[in-house]
Amino acid sequence: MNPLERLRARRAAEDAGEDPSMTTPEAAMGRMDKPYGAHDPTLPPPVDSTLDQAPIPLEHRLRMYELQQEIRQVETQLHRLFVMGLVQGTSHLYTGMEATAAAFGTLLRSDDYSFATYRGHGHTLARGASMKGLIGEMLGRESGLLGGKGGSMHLTSVEHGMLGSYAIIGAHLCIANGAAWSARYRGTDQVAVAFFGDGTTNIGAFHEALNFAAVYDLPVVFVCENNLYMEYTPIGQITAVEHPAADRAPAYGLESIVVDGNDADAVYLTARDALEKARSGGGPSLIETLTYRHGGHSRADPGTYRPSAEVEAWKDRDPIPLYHQRLLRIGVDESTLTGIQTSVAERVDEATEDAKAAAKPDPSVIFTDVYADGGYQWRN
């Protein structure tokens, strides 16, 4: 049973008055009854080919394809640069999870607000932030989005509506509320979107943010990218419910939404509704996208705690080939897609060269921008 089927089965069982925790084998999965890394694999859902017919403009589909390519290729490049010893600090790649950022990136209006986590490369690129700036930041260069002062975990590009990557779990859900608050206060119809992981649903700030958004009907969309793991721990092992976000939505008067996070079209349709709802005064949504990271949690992690059958099944379910196939099915030329791939590759190479050639930041910047006067003087 895949997670979506499981959710449906559980709902059905509940409707029938059964207690599913006593009857389904998955219910036991959650707790510490297996040796480490030996838990049952969670397999991906089958591709929903009816989505081929979804009412999505072709230009949006091509943009999603391009964004997924951009993100994948940048992440792959960053991995290479890391192996070469050029990437500074930690990094958390988004490889395998591209569909969510791509769908939202395609739909968000340029004045909407994004808030991401330390795993935020994809969300940053999806808003149109500069590839040079991103790679430059990863290499700790002056040309970086943050001038080398923030690093991989804090990517921000305010001019693109990308209001930051936040490296301590939870806070940015609360901060996204504030941007949504501000939008409504100022009488605009901007929307704020906060992306975060499954593990993040267990921290207090998640709860405060969701209730707060619901109470004030804020134009905010919370997107839980459930990649099944909190670092090295299967999410089910440390979470009281199977769907860490969707099963909590009713606690905030919200609808439970689980969507295939490896299918950009599935995410697109859900995102479109949620954004529309928020923009028109309908209040917040909480969306759980089911996905998987191809690599480890961070650059240092080989990811061996994951059952290999699981890793393989999800790699087979890679969002990019899936989307490539869909585009071919609906009549896009292979050459168009190859053209996109190639032009992305060229831009990635160019950005890489740019970053490598960029200067290291001047030490004087250590003392800039602590306060609004540009400096760090806390005394006279």
Place this chain on the structure above:
Amino acid sequence: MNPLERLRARRAAEDAGEDPSMTTPEAAMGRMDKPYGAHDPTLPPPVDSTLDQAPIPLEHRLRMYELQQEIRQVETQLHRLFVMGLVQGTSHLYTGMEATAAAFGTLLRSDDYSFATYRGHGHTLARGASMKGLIGEMLGRESGLLGGKGGSMHLTSVEHGMLGSYAIIGAHLCIANGAAWSARYRGTDQVAVAFFGDGTTNIGAFHEALNFAAVYDLPVVFVCENNLYMEYTPIGQITAVEHPAADRAPAYGLESIVVDGNDADAVYLTARDALEKARSGGGPSLIETLTYRHGGHSRADPGTYRPSAEVEAWKDRDPIPLYHQRLLRIGVDESTLTGIQTSVAERVDEATEDAKAAAKPDPSVIFTDVYADGGYQWRN
């Protein structure tokens, strides 16, 4: 519609596939659409007279009566002492809410653990802690439960299993988990109980504590005493769901439980099940008891933000006369009850005299018990 009926109606509407937020007037109540203090009153549920026949030992019922009397009379006395200018600091009376503490106090085993809030006089007395110690503490005397160092908001009597009153919202739910953890770790079947208010359900620590308890199946019972207000704000106005605790229980895989908190027998039956479940390894429960405080939030508050129809309806639904009537109905003599009342009154008077006569703490205690060596030396 009273809250219980409302809950049932809402559930029924949901089962029927309706969206109740669009159809019931109560749904709108929650938000800021009325002038301050002019929200619709929330009326108490009718007395459930079938509880007369509940299988509760008479000695337990008499104990619950006695405890409710103790708590009520102590609170009334403290109010008098406050008016006389003798009570130090703030105080948060439990008047009107006695049934919950009385039921749990009657059921808890002497080695179980209680954790309460700043509104903890009742929970402290219900564990058998000394009345002299309690009143002494309120008067800031050396004879106080905390020697005058903690005050009203931190009542503790470890020897009675009363592990403390916590004045900052939320933390003690997490701490109660630890006591439950410890009980299981040590192989005992002790249970920990945490009491807290409706307003407390919106803070992050609530969420972390509930998930944590559920994940590890801890022997802990969370008791939300929903008195309809967070300080001066109607709970519905700042909470996304109608039942701040019960509607969140499913988010932790727990059953939704709402009980009449002004009927000690109703609380008793629910508490008994939850304690039994916890004690036998069945894990945590979350109980919401519906109740009302007769007075203001704290000693300084006249409580004018509450519709007078509401205050009157709930005062009519006072748990103590209700229980008195029940005991008469099931055959207890009026004289037995009067006897209990009188003996409690005598003990309250005695404790008051004791506290008034007690010495003020010696200033030297300012420097004791910061560290385990008894002192405050942080350096040599």
Place this chain on the structure above:
Amino acid sequence: MAELSYREAVARGIAQEMDRDERVFLIGEDVAGAGGVFKTTVGLLDRFGPRRVVDTPISEQAILGAAMGAAMTGLRPIAEIMFSDFFAVAWDIVVNEIAKARYMTNGQVEVPLVIRSANGGGARFGAQHSQSVENWAMAVPGLKVVAPSTPADVVGLLAASVRDPDPVLFFEHKSLYASKAEVPDGEILDELGTAKIVRPGADLTIVALALMVPRALEAAEILAGEGIDAEVIDVRSLIPLDTATILGSVEKTSRLFTVEENPRVLGWGAEIVSIAVDEAFWHLDAPIVRITTPHVPLPSSGGLEDETIPSVERIVAEVKKGLV
């Protein structure tokens, strides 16, 4: 010129800024309908309506997070943390997010907001509702930290804080709320980072903050009666810190005393001492004396609490001891 309580001055300061700038709004627990648990925001809901004066759930992280997000996107929030002890439940948002956003984003993000909070002891509330935590805030780069001692300063420094482009933690002292003084009519705008010599003197310098300022002044009067002429400085803002005024005074008097309410270890006095030792060492005629709350959580009972927090008598005694 009208006499105003410190409590009323808070509402007046907020109203002045809300009148001036539509981007300013007030958010916190029971700040709207109830006018604040300390009655510091009475009348604001009626005057500015529920869009700009907002009651919240008990969700300090959500409150400060919302204030931050709003500040990042063009508004000027004033958020209330009811008791400063409760900063601890949202400390991550304050120190890791609000304080660092500008720096980490290389100046892309601005967080112009004010967080007001009731600080300090004296009400027999016990150890979780009486702390002076201005030193917690002072230790965090990126924050500004203000603590007024008079009604006029409340209005003027609050206005300066609201207009400041950086995040400001604004500590109101619970035990000063009832105190009254003349406050000039019309708009008042003061300046952060300016200490005030509230009593000139020649023999020694006493540096104090918030509730300790009136106590230091009273102590100075008593000392004057004994022929000791103390200069009293009201620090007013810990960050930015007006070291020029403090060091100038030390150069004149050669003797320095700090009077602080926070517990002793790493109270703000330690920073003043360290700066003075570094930069006015050759002017010092004697050890610098920190008069502080001892390093204990605060006891609740009246007599105990009064003994714990520096009193006028203790200031007098310690100064005299320090002068020997």
Place this chain on the structure above:
Amino acid sequence: MAELSYREAVARGIAQEMDRDERVFLIGEDVAGAGGVFKTTVGLLDRFGPRRVVDTPISEQAILGAAMGAAMTGLRPIAEIMFSDFFAVAWDIVVNEIAKARYMTNGQVEVPLVIRSANGGGARFGAQHSQSVENWAMAVPGLKVVAPSTPADVVGLLAASVRDPDPVLFFEHKSLYASKAEVPDGEILDELGTAKIVRPGADLTIVALALMVPRALEAAEILAGEGIDAEVIDVRSLIPLDTATILGSVEKTSRLFTVEENPRVLGWGAEIVSIAVDEAFWHLDAPIVRITTPHVPLPSSGGLEDETIPSVERIVAEVKKGLV
């Protein structure tokens, strides 16, 4: 005697105490199966099983609350906060609950627990994963604060912390995890509140902590080459603080320097300076110099980070400047 890394010493210290005392258990995010994100707890799950080595959700308040409740009821928890920056998300439990429980209850409640955390910079993790926050903890009455600089001290001070009846915050330094040194065989038990003179010297005193200790030692060697004989003290525990050793050294050398990684304002150095000025004033021959991270959030890029945290070169330079 075996050579052990600082990282391995953590696991050894925990194992030693878990072997000794059944009441000790370890709880934190990814401490069990994965052996910790810094690999400091490798092998403990296999050795002690899932009852005593427990992985948790990302719920720092729940983790520390559970540790507190368990400590109150007879256990001896060791909880991990993965990065010390994350203390901020559970600061209320630490400072308002754990630190104050004994005092507020007049001694009824005990909270014997250890909270271990990876502290400090050097890994290019940026401002939210690199802070040195030992000064936050030092300011709170009721806590003990320990920060070892060598593998042997890790084992011995961790053992002392676990056996201590008070709550201890135990700061491990990220940039020391890979460092190696000889560690005696068998049980090691050290003592809190004892600073160590790690290099005797006659001309000046350098007081350092954690990663700053090896840097101070290296600086001292360079200074020795120029004829300057520095005494280096490893503070080891900020609370309890061994002022006797520090003041004794100052009385001998008359010159004091502190080297600290936390940002400048109200870093622990400020307390040492204040104590020295108060109690060794007449011994001081010159201003006391605090060598600190400047008062900024930490930048992430390698070159910037290295320039920000005190380096051997900076220590040498500042000492020489301070001696003029």
